[in-house]
Amino acid sequence: MSEDKVLPKDIDSDDSLPGRYEESNFEYLQPIPQQAITPKSKSKSLVIGVIVFVIVSAGFFSYYFINQNEIDSQIVQNTLNMSPEQILADQYNIGRYGSDHSHAAMLVVLDGEQLNFGLPQFQLSSKYIHFEDHNPYLIHKHATGVPLEMLFASIGLKITQDCIFVEYDFSKDVNEFCGEGKKTVQVYVNGKKFLSDISQYEIQHNDRILITLDEKSISKHLRYLDSFEIFDIPKKPLINSEKDILI
Structure with missing residues (x-):
């Protein structure tokens, strides 16, 4: 009886063939360097941040332009309601x-x-x-x-x-x-x-x-x-549990 040629086990795997294991695993099984994925992650975060900023800014300016007359009128009215003295007091933060x-x-x-x-x-x-x-x-x-x-x-x-x-x-x-x-x-x-x-x-x-x-x-x-007389500041009495103290 002639001998049948026996195929290698795991015929579906290329790993059993000469030279195939090294070729198939060296490149794909090595750990991926961290620097290879970081720039992409940072870029993605940056893009998301820019999009959020644009959306928020657009919403703010849209609200202002839609309500511009009302907002400006309120600012003017608030200013008119303030006395000149109060305006200066706010200006100098007294x-x-x-x-x-x-x-x-x-x-x-x-x-x-x-x-x-x-x-x-x-x-x-x-x-x-x-x-x-x-x-x-x-x-x-x-x-x-x-x-x-x-x-x-x-x-x-x-x-x-x-x-x-x-x-x-x-x-x-x-x-x-x-x-x-x-x-x-x-x-x-x-x-x-x-x-x-x-x-x-x-x-x-x-x-x-x-x-x-x-x-x-x-x-x-x-x-x-x-020669002008400048009066001293009157001292305010503070009530103490034991005695009065003048400051």
Whole structure:
């Protein structure tokens, strides 16, 4: 009987054939390097993030354009409902009323004469910083962060480098006092020349401020300013379980 040729086992597998195992497994059975899949994963996340951003932005701008008139009208109305003082208070982010209590003296000299802040139109014109009790020079400040601009705006006073503008009785007529030639507005704080914008200055207790166009009489005005009395701040009693404490 002739011998039948016997085929190798697992005829369906190429692995049994010479050279096939190495060829078939070397490439496909090796672990896939991490760097081979990371860029694809990152790219996918980036694309998703961009799509989400575009969708959210489109929704926001669509809502704004659809309701633009209503939104703008509400913003304008909210602004109109705010007093000029409140607008400045928000602008400077000042502290709550009562967060500070300071007194300072201010002398403004116009044409050789002291501007009288004791007149009714200058009195108690701002909640946060004002003149009171018909005093012609003494400033009272009642909150932290309050600049002199809030006082100036409330009494119709404006100080620039060259001029002093005064609005009496809040009329449309503004009195303008400007230096002639090279004269400029001179500002002194506590006897020292102040070179910054005085409207941005926040007074401290016992400050003395001189504003004038009269350069020749600075020393005389400073001496006069020093003669003004600045009242001490009343101390508030705190009730203690054992005894009263004054602060």
